[in-house]
Amino acid sequence: MSSTEDLDYPKTILQYNSGFLVSKVIFTACELGVFDLLLESGEPLSSDAIATRLGTSTTGMERLLDACVGLKLLAVELTQEGALYRNTEISNIYLTKSSPKSQYHIIMYYSNTVYLCWHYLADAVREGKNQYERAFGISSKDPFGAMYRSEEEMLKFMAGQNSVWSICGRDVLAAFDLSSFTQIYDLGGDFFNDSIPEAELYILSKILHDWDDDKCRQLLAKVYNACKPGGGVLLVESLLNEDKSGPLETQLYSMNMLVQTEGKERTAAEYSKLLEAAGFGEIQVKRTGKLYDAVLGRK
Ligand SMILES: C[S@@+](CC[C@H](N)C(=O)[O-])C[C@H]1O[C@@H](n2cnc3c(N)ncnc32)[C@H](O)[C@@H]1O
Incomplete structure (x- = not known):
C-alpha cells in the first residue's frame, strides 16, 4: 500500500x-x-x-x-x-437503479445512515459501543431501533442487502455442495424471541456479525436445537485473516459494526469456536475472494 x-x-x-x-x-x-x-x-x-x-x-x-x-x-x-x-x-x-447488479440501494444506505454514524467514530472507539443514540437519538436497547430509525429505513436497508447479494450471492452459495439439504431456512426477523422452525440447513447470512460472542452462542444454540440431525448451518460473513491483518474491506466493516451494532467481523477460527460451542462439528471454511465468505458446520 x-x-x-x-x-x-x-x-x-x-x-x-x-x-x-x-x-x-x-x-x-x-x-x-x-x-x-x-x-x-x-x-x-x-x-x-x-x-x-x-x-x-x-x-x-x-x-x-x-x-x-x-x-x-x-x-x-x-x-x-x-x-x-x-x-x-x-x-x-x-450505479443505475434499474440494472440487475445495481448497488444504488446500498450506496444510498451508506449515504443516509452509515455516513452519519461514522461522524461519531472517535466516540465509538472511546466508548466501545455503537453510536445510534448519539447519531439519531434512538436507544440501542430497543432491538429494532438499534438498526433502523423507521420501517422505511428497514426496507431501504433490506434493498441495500439485496444489492450485495446480486454481486456476491452466487459465489457464496457455490462455495459448498448444498444439494443434500432439501429444507433450508434463511434466518432473519426477531430470532432471539421467536421460535426457530425445524430445518436441515440454516443460513445465517450477516447475522452473527451484528452480535457479541454471548448473543452469538445463544443464537447458535437455538439453531442447533432446532436443526435436524445430519443437518447444518451455513454462515455467510466477511472473514478477517487469522492475524487480523486484512482484508482492509473487512477491517472497515468491523469498524462499522462497532459504530452501528453490538457485533464485529471475525476470523474463521473465531466463527469455528462459536459453532463448536453450540455443538456443531465438521466445520469447513471457504474464502470466495470477494466480499463475503462461507463457513459450514454440521450437527
Ligand atoms: C445485516 S442483516 C442481514 C440480512 C440478510 N440475512 C442478508 O444477508 O442480506 C441482519 C438481519 O438481522 C435481523 N435482525 C434480527 N434482530 C435484529 C435486531 N435486533 N437488530 C437488527 N437486526 C436484527 C434483521 O432481519 C436483519 O435483516
Missing part, C-alpha cells in the same frame, strides 16, 4: 485523507440521479442539460460531473457544442 515514493510525497496519506470526499461524490451523483438520467437519455448530455433535467445549479453539476470523470464513473467528450458526458460501463452496470 504505502511505497518508498510516499516518503518524499505522502500520496497514500493524502488519498486516505480525501477518502470521504470520494464517497460523497458517488453518494451525491447517485442521489441526484446522474447515472439514471444518462442511461435513459441514450446519448451524451451537456452539463447544462443534465442540470436542467435534474433541477440543480449548472455550476454545481458541472463540478460534480467533472469529479465523476476523474473517478472514471463518467466519460467526457469535447465537441463543438461543448463538453458532453456519458456513463462508463461500470456506472451503467452498478
Whole structure:
C-alpha cells in the first residue's frame, strides 16, 4: 500500500485523507440521479442539460460531473457544442437503479445512515459501543431501533442487502455442495424471541456479525436445537485473516459494526469456536475472494 515514493510525497496519506470526499461524490451523483438520467437519455448530455433535467445549479453539476470523470464513473467528450458526458460501463452496470447488479440501494444506505454514524467514530472507539443514540437519538436497547430509525429505513436497508447479494450471492452459495439439504431456512426477523422452525440447513447470512460472542452462542444454540440431525448451518460473513491483518474491506466493516451494532467481523477460527460451542462439528471454511465468505458446520 504505502511505497518508498510516499516518503518524499505522502500520496497514500493524502488519498486516505480525501477518502470521504470520494464517497460523497458517488453518494451525491447517485442521489441526484446522474447515472439514471444518462442511461435513459441514450446519448451524451451537456452539463447544462443534465442540470436542467435534474433541477440543480449548472455550476454545481458541472463540478460534480467533472469529479465523476476523474473517478472514471463518467466519460467526457469535447465537441463543438461543448463538453458532453456519458456513463462508463461500470456506472451503467452498478450505479443505475434499474440494472440487475445495481448497488444504488446500498450506496444510498451508506449515504443516509452509515455516513452519519461514522461522524461519531472517535466516540465509538472511546466508548466501545455503537453510536445510534448519539447519531439519531434512538436507544440501542430497543432491538429494532438499534438498526433502523423507521420501517422505511428497514426496507431501504433490506434493498441495500439485496444489492450485495446480486454481486456476491452466487459465489457464496457455490462455495459448498448444498444439494443434500432439501429444507433450508434463511434466518432473519426477531430470532432471539421467536421460535426457530425445524430445518436441515440454516443460513445465517450477516447475522452473527451484528452480535457479541454471548448473543452469538445463544443464537447458535437455538439453531442447533432446532436443526435436524445430519443437518447444518451455513454462515455467510466477511472473514478477517487469522492475524487480523486484512482484508482492509473487512477491517472497515468491523469498524462499522462497532459504530452501528453490538457485533464485529471475525476470523474463521473465531466463527469455528462459536459453532463448536453450540455443538456443531465438521466445520469447513471457504474464502470466495470477494466480499463475503462461507463457513459450514454440521450437527
Ligand atoms: C445485516 S442483516 C442481514 C440480512 C440478510 N440475512 C442478508 O444477508 O442480506 C441482519 C438481519 O438481522 C435481523 N435482525 C434480527 N434482530 C435484529 C435486531 N435486533 N437488530 C437488527 N437486526 C436484527 C434483521 O432481519 C436483519 O435483516
